[in-house]
Amino acid sequence: MLHLSNKSKTLGLLVFVGLLVQAGIFPVPQLNSTSVLAHEVEVSGDVAATFHLEPNHNPRAGETAKVWFALTRRGGQIIPLEQCNCKLAVYPKNHKQGDKPLMEPPLKAVSAERYQGIPGADIVFPKAGIYELELSGSAKVAANFKPFKLSYTVTVR
Template sequence: MSHRVNQSEVFTNQSRKYIKYVTALSCLTLGLTNAELASAHKVEIAADVGATLHIQPNDNPRAGETAQAWFALTRKGGKTIPLAQCNCQLAIYAEPHSPGEPALIEPSLKPVNAERYQGIPGADITFPKPGIYQLQLTGKPKSGANFQPFKFNFEVTVAAGVGVKKNPVSSQQTIDDVAIEKNLSSFPVWAIAIPTVTFLGIAFGVWQLQKGKGSAD
């Protein structure tokens, strides 16, 4: 009887250690996944205006391919500043660049709907070659709008592309479905596989615990 009790205790301790291990692994997986999703957009703040930059697809533009960039402008308190209320201009520089150097590209801005934002500034951009670029967005309030003038500088890394231009999302077309599709296609396999292994590990630990109790009886 003593031998069976000791064996049960061994199984119980092993099961508890196994459950702690897979639980910690699960927490680590969720943390890494959330960190990856949170890093998708770039955010800058100037005076009383904040700006969030997102570039389709997946904040990973490629040289020679048309990408759509949009800027979610918000005032303190979260109120959106649409393009209709802002004299905004976008200038793109290849890095490094000198002060006073003319912009490489000056895309025209147009109102777009993205996520929960309506009519915010957006532009179709084709970066000529891989490298680091600076996207400079400046803006002043139009008549009736109430916010301070701003200037935001966003650093963007452009990867090598195949030179095939993709059709951008049209003006004033909601791009939520496009963003969801791109995010799902780029979602890491390990973020799905590890939770599955975690569940199986916990189930195995519980089975071992029950087996140990049965041996003790």
């Protein structure tokens, strides 16, 4: 069995995303002088997700933070919420497998940037600290992608 370091895995993911961008499968929006690209990308099986948290990936405890996930399948096709049995769970950073999430915010279809109908939610983090957001999903009957699980670390002030 081949064991890779976290550094090797990260480099591999960056190369993979770079190839997707270069091939036009994962387009990057054009930036103007006032926009900032503050998104995180994760890949699970044949699904990639661009994650964004407002305001500016810098949430505050007790205030509403808006999150969205632009899901795409291999080939660059957007996966709207209506095609996904998606679930969002919020955990404290160092939780154990099987722990109950702190919250499971309901997902709703949102429009963000150039994406329409993608999964999004409003989250109020209870206190400052580090949290893990876990988005999991499977295809509804008419859709065609493998089940996925994606995880994002969020620092709340």
